[in-house]
Amino acid sequence: MATSEFPAQKDGSKAVLQETTVVVFVLGGPGSGKGTQCPKIVEHFGFRHLCAGDLLQAEIESESENGTLIQNFKKEGKIVPSEITVKLLQQAMQQSDNKRFIVDGFPRNEENRAAFENIVRIKPEFVLFFDCPEEELTKRILNRNQGRVDDNIETIGKRLKVYFESTLPVINYYNSKRKVQKIDAQRSIDEVFEDVKSVFAKLRPVARLSNDSYSDTAVFTISLLPLVVVEIASTSKWLEPQKQGFTSEYKRGKAPKSKSDEMPAKPLDTFEGQADIIPGSMINLMLISVLGGDTCTSAPTRHIFLAAMLLFVWFDQFPDADVLQELFSCDLQALPA
Numbered sequence: 602m603a604t605s606e607f608p609a610q611k612d613g614s615k616a617v618l619q620e621t622t623v624v625v626f627v628l629g630g631p632g633s634g635k636g637t638q639c640p641k642i643v644e645h646f647g648f649r650h651l652c653a654g655d656l657l658q659a660e661i662e663s664e665s666e667n668g669t670l671i672q673n674f675k676k677e678g679k680i681v682p683s684e685i686t687v688k689l690l691q692q693a694m695q696q697s698d699n700k701r702f703i704v705d706g707f708p709r710n711e712e713n714r715a716a717f718e719n720i721v722r723i724k725p726e727f728v729l730f731f732d733c734p735e736e737e738l739t740k741r742i743l744n745r746n747q748g749r750v751d752d753n754i755e756t757i758g759k760r761l762k763v764y765f766e767s768t769l770p771v772i773n774y775y776n777s778k779r780k781v782q783k784i785d786a787q788r789s790i791d792e793v794f795e796d797v798k799s800v801f802a803k804l805r806p807v808a809r810l811s812n813d814s815y816s817d818t819a820v821f822t823i824s825l826l827p828l829v830v831v832e833i834a835s836t837s838k839w840l841e842p843q844k845q846g847f848t849s850e851y852k853r854g855k856a857p858k859s860k861s862d863e864m865p866a867k868p869l870d871t872f873e874g875q876a877d878i879i880p881g882s883m884i885n886l887m888l889i890s891v892l893g894g895d896t897c898t899s900a901p902t903r904h905i906f907l908a909a910m911l912l913f914v915w916f917d918q919f920p921d922a923d924v925l926q927e928l929f930s931c932d933l934q935a936l937p938a
């Protein structure tokens with residue numbers, strides 16, 4: 602993903618879209634359920650929802666200079682010139698603290714796609730495509746009852762024509778780049794969302810972390826603290842006598858006793874090297890979840906990993922999984938099956 606500079610803001614500074622910005626385009630015919638599913642994605646995965654149609658509608662309602670032009674395009678079921686739509690999307694992204702966006706109803710045609718990639722300079726992570734037959738689309742729109750100027754049988758025909766002629770080629774373009782996640786949208790809202798969830802769950806865990814609130818930083822710091830404490834305890838001197846005690850009992854072939862004589866101690870192999878194994882496995886588990894695959898690391902690498910994670914959390918800069926993979930690849934080994 603590329604870094605993109607937005608136009609100067611009122612205070613003269615420039616908002617910069619960082620490399621960690623994630624964009625998912627949500628496409629499908631009119632009435633396929635984009636606007637129904639997007640709020641669920643926001644709720645479950647913390648993305649910011651940008652609906653191109655809603656941004657254009659807000660322009661109409663604000664009676665801006667482009668309002669009448671947009672209204673006329675909308676009534677005709679036509680696609681508004683890309684310059685206008687991309688500018689609105691760009692401003693909305695600029696004003697958001699979130700770095701992860703689902704862009705609903707965009708790009709509607711080749712011109713939209715090229716304008717976004719040229720101006721915003723970000724390629725989508727993937728395209729979520731709600732696939733639904735024409736008859737079902739028409740039925741849903743006619744039942745929608747939200748007072749939209751374009752929800753009438755005449756405009757629906759035009760919108761469907763535009764969808765098949767202009768939007769489907771964009772979906773095919775992304776499909777040729779293996780970026781399309783196709784969802785069967787003809788089923789119930791809940792069934793559709795089950796599929797949507799599994800698509801978003803496949804996003805790399807680091808990319809799924811939200812960067813938009815202090816509470817996230819607090820939650821992640823607190824989650825990392827037990828790891829830090831156990832790691833420090835295991836490598837500090839005060840655990841040495843216990844470790845040696847267990848080891849010498851083990852060498853003499855005697856099971857160490859628990860404090861209560863009636864209660865047998867835990868098996869020796871549970872204790873031996875326990876202080877080293879536990880933090881190792883906890884952090885290895887984290888590494889496995891972040892990097893994928895089976896991994897194990899040496900103690901110094903775990904320490905660097907922990908320190909890096911804390912710094913990343915505090916400075917609100919989560920690294921890409923690829924960066925982590927590169928940082929730790931020298932120390933990652935496949936675990937025996």
Ligand SMILES: Nc1ncnc2c1ncn2[C@@H]1O[C@H](COP(=O)(O)OP(=O)(O)OP(=O)(O)O)[C@@H](O)[C@H]1O
Pocket residue numbers: 629630631632633634635636637638654706741742744745786787788789790791793
């Ligand atoms: N899976 C579904 N099953 C039945 N009805 C649905 C389903 N998903 C959405 N709907 C209904 O269909 C209508 C259209 O859905 P929605 O507004 O989400 O579509 P859309 O893709 O956002 O449409 P548009 O592109 O025209 O804005 C709504 O009334 C919605 O409640």
Ligand SMILES: Nc1ccn([C@H]2C[C@H](O)[C@@H](COP(=O)(O)O)O2)c(=O)n1
Pocket residue numbers: 631653654655657674675678679680681682686705706707708709713751760
């Ligand atoms: N990229 C876009 C998105 C929307 N429009 C216009 C034309 C649509 O009929 C209208 C409503 O959009 P919807 O809510 O159906 O997604 O907005 C556009 O010109 N370009």
